[in-house]
Amino acid sequence: MLTLEDVSATIAGIPVLRGIRATLPRGATVAVVGRNGAGKTTLLRTIMGFMPGHGGRILLDGQDLASVPARDRARLGIGYAPEDRVMFPSFTVEENLRFPCEVIGMGRKAVDERLAETLTIVPELQPMLARSGAALSGGQGKMAALGRAVMAGERLVLLDEPFQGLAPVLAQQYSASLHRLHQVRPELCVVITESNRSLLKDIPTETLVLERGALVHDEARAAAIH
Template sequence: MLRLERISVEIDGATVLREASIEIAKGGTVALIGRNGAGKTSVLRSIMGFLRLSSGRISFEGHDLAEVPAHCRPSMGIGYAPEDRRLYGSFTLEENLRFPGEVMRITAAELSRRLDLVYAVLPELQGMRKRPAAGLSGGQGKMVALGRALVAGARLVLLDEPFQGLAPVLAQRYGTALRALREADRDIALLITESNPSLLRSFADENYLIERGEVSRHGALPDSSLAASGLASWIR
C-alpha cells in the first residue's frame, strides 16, 4: 500500500536519504530502526511531503505522491505523530483529537467512528477528554498524539520514536495500545521508527535498518538474528 522506491533527499546540499526503499503492505507493521541522525524522521517527513525528493518515488495505494501536495496527504488516510508531539495546549484533549478530522472535513459520522476507535484503543483518554492538553503529562501527551494520528490515519499511521522518553511502564502501556489497535483494525498499516530495536522486534512484521540515510531490509528479527546482526549492541 505504501512503497518508497529508491528515494533520495538532500537538505542544504547534504544527502540525508540515499536511494532508500521501504514497502508496507495493507495492515502491515514495519519498524524503521536507526541511530540518532540516521534519517528516520526524514523518511517520515518525505512521506508526509515536507521534504522534497531529489530522486525516487513514493506511491501510496497506487497514487504517485509527487502529485499530491503535503496538505492533501492526511486526507488520503495518512496520520503522523511527530517525535515532538505538538498538542494545542489551550484545546481540550478531545479537541486535539478532533482537530485533524475537522481540518480534513470528514463527516461527523466518520469522525465519531474514528474517535470510538481511539477511545477503544486508549480507554484512559476517555476520562480526560475535557482536560486542557497543557495539563497532560508527557506520557499522556504521547497517547493523545497517537490518538490524533489515528483520527487522520485511517489507512496508514506514521509514529516517530513513540517510545522515546516514556517510563518503562508507559512504554509497555503504549505497546499494549498498539496491539489493541492491531486487533481493532487489521487494515491500518503502521510505520514506526525507533532507535532501540528491543522495543519493536516482537511487534513488527518487517524491520528495516537505516544507517546514514541508507536503508536495508531485515525481515522479522527474532532475538537470535538480532544478536547476529550486531544490533544487540544498540540495546540500551
C-alpha cells in the same frame, strides 16, 4: 501498501536520505531502527510531504503521493505522530484528536464515530479529553499523539520514536493500543521508528535498518541497534 522507490532527500544541501527502497505491505507493523541522526524523522517527514523537492517516488496503494500536498495526506488516511508530539496548547485533548479529521472536512457524525473507535484503541485518553493540550505530561502527550494519528490514519500510521522516554507502564499501554489497533484495522500499515530496537520488543512484523540515510534489510544489523 506503501512503496518507496529510490527516495532521497537533502537538508541544506547535505544528503540525508539516499536511495531508499522498500515495500511496506498492508497489515504490517514495520520498525525503522537507526541511530541518532540516521534520518528516521526525515524519512517520516518525507512520506508526510514535508520535504518538497525530495527525489524518487512514494506510492500508497499505487497512487503517487507527489501530487498530494502535505495538508491533503490525512485525507488519504495517513496519520502521523511526530517525535515532538506538538499538541495545540489552546485546544483540549479532544479538540486535538478531532482536528486532523475536521481539517479534511469529515462530517461531525463521522468524526464522532472515529473518536469513539480511537477511544477503544487508546482508552487511556478518555479521562484526558477535557484537559488542555498543554496540561499533559510527556508520556500522556505521546498517548494523545498516538490517538491523533489513529484518528486520521485509516491506511497508514507513522509513529516517530514513540517509546523513547516512555515510562514502563505507559510503554505497556502503548503496546496494548498498537495490538488493539491491528485488531480493529487489520489492513492498516504501521511504521514505527526507534533508535533503540529493544524498546519495540516483539511489536514489529518486519524490521528495517536506517544507516546514514540508507535502508538496510538485515535482521542481524537490526538486532545490533540498541
